[in-house]
Amino acid sequence: MGGRPGICRADCQGKASSFPGLTLVRDRRQAVCVGAAAGPAGGDYVQAWHDVHAGATSMVMSRPRDVSGRTSYELLVDAVPTVDGPVVDMACGDGFLIDALRRRRDLQHVIGVDLNTAELRAARQRLGSGGALLRANATALPFATSSVSVVTAHFSLMLLLPLDDALAEIARALQPAGSLVAVIPGPIREDVPNGWPALRSAFAETHADHPIELPPIQDDRILDPDTRATLLDTAGLTVTTNQRTELIDRTDPAVAFDQLWLTYGPEVFPDSAQTALRDRLRQKLNERTGDDGLVPMVHIVDLVVATSDQRDRRAV
């Protein structure tokens, strides 16, 4: 990988998106966020999904807020230390976080990295020609060893597979005492009114009726705080902050449905099963709709800061 920061090496030639056994539908968000044809899927479910739904993560995750009114993106931005060197937003998606980071005057160079061409195209549209964007795999970063001050990762670490390789690569790129600042999804609350478990149970019921093989999506080990600390430690990163926060978005059931449908998974089913899943999901959301006509969408997120050990990796 020999890309120069500032140059998007994305191949922008559009092609129909598909995954073996699955054709992802295009939705209106693609037109809103990308305005271009989806790029090649490359045989990977998550990449095929983002080919079609570029911009979906920020569309959903820019809504829920904590008690002080902050989104998970803002929690992350506030946790990034002041640095002179480059900040790399790992798996930057449509550049929503980069946009927020660039508003901080004490962060000079923010570079977005993502594997997905449709997401990078959406990021280019959001950030304009001044945004530094690179197409690269998290497991093979085009950065010199010990050259990056901060790596940020919003809702992405669990998707970087193989995870151990991606964490090792992040640690390699970080300067000694550099930081990884990440927001990672936490457990789904079932003990309060919440729309999210509606998808989980509707999905499980539909899967029981249509037992198809599910594609690999993420590495759940990073979701557990203890296992996460061990994984990061193995990579040479010491956890210094582990802050759990609850975010909430009270929303119309139709909007809640759209948000839930815009997660990895529903479209793995054939059409008939998708229809059944839709019906179940709508019914479960109606059951969770309050007297105000809104569904509470509760998110738990973990803000994690991990610092690179002091070892000078250039000497290793």
Ligand SMILES: C[S@@+](CC[C@H](N)C(=O)[O-])C[C@H]1O[C@@H](n2cnc3c(N)ncnc32)[C@H](O)[C@@H]1O
């Ligand atoms: C859930 S989205 C998060 C996007 C963005 N960070 C946000 O929160 O708005 C996950 C992103 O990870 C990217 N991704 C997945 N695997 C990757 C890999 N191995 N290397 C680089 N990016 C990857 C996807 O293309 C997608 O843009």
